[in-house]
Amino acid sequence: MQRIIKLKEPIPASGKGKRASDVYRIAAEIMCQKGYEGTSMNDIAEAAGMTKAGIYHYIRGKEELLFKIMTYAMDNLDQRIIAPAQEVADPEKRLRAIVECHTRSLLEGVGAITIVLEEMPALAVAHRRVIKARKRAYFDFIRQTLQELKSEGKLRDINPTTATFSLLGMILWISRWYRRDGNLAAEEVLRDYVDIAKNVVLKTDKAASKR
């Protein structure tokens, strides 16, 4: 049960895709520091070590940049969390895979990008609709997993919707508090989170009988 969970390097990317993802990450960090409204395209160009013309090669304006960062975040979520977890038939193991992958990606330092995902009011209406639907799909994926656990009699006596929000809250909050240069090792936090999530959701007797 106490096996070490290896952490991978931050989101891998290369070539032109890597340059774009660097810009998204830098822009997200500045938006977290200064707030979305308080951030100018100049700030972003300067931090990315590019000219303003260079930055406009990637994006047309601040709202589009915000939408691109969010799209990038949701693409990563799809590829790194949802797709692998969908391969796991057993809901108990699938839940573990979701919690492990999502927690890991936040510990690896996509925190600013996750926080920027909350800047929904700044999006144009059509963009907001797209991101909202993708967030909703992720929520439903977790909730469906808890529903399956309920059908199997493994879910504790809690509402699956409330439980899903609890899990997401504790996981997403990592981007607000975890410091990679702080006292807590990522491996230790990851192990505790997987353990905590299991206890939030699963009946104790069932969990115990699995050990």
Next chain:
Amino acid sequence: MQRIIKLKEPIPASGKGKRASDVYRIAAEIMCQKGYEGTSMNDIAEAAGMTKAGIYHYIRGKEELLFKIMTYAMDNLDQRIIAPAQEVADPEKRLRAIVECHTRSLLEGVGAITIVLEEMPALAVAHRRVIKARKRAYFDFIRQTLQELKSEGKLRDINPTTATFSLLGMILWISRWYRRDGNLAAEEVLRDYVDIAKNVVLKTDKAASKR
């Protein structure tokens, strides 16, 4: 264990204090919709049904208003959560009191004010220091409670710091998702949260023996 937990009315206040707290609440809601930077003093005056001169009777400017909202939020936290919980000697019961009171206050609709508490970069340095210290004191109060549970052998095998952040994350997230006009009754969410928090923190055998 399944006793109904009664919800009180939103933060009670009256007279001039009530008017000020109304302004804080309205301002917080607008800041959540438009972002702090995107909100003008005009927007706030309009939403509060006051003249701009009227609003300047309460506050000198937007940064001071933000600081006052945060001070108001932390005063409420002190009065409604920390002070009553400090009276509870037993750490298990104290933790329950903290989770119950904090969850309740978010379900009662101080959500916008809680979200605005995250606008730390917008504060002047001296103000930021004050709010940061108060948040830290609350964090330490919860963490200390978990440390006491650990001394009593009741804490599960998790790091008390990580566990504190998990609890705070799931509780604070309520302000992002809970809708008072939605499908979930506040009483039901409150009961589930108290139950979930217990399972996050306490060893199962101890918890079971208490039933």
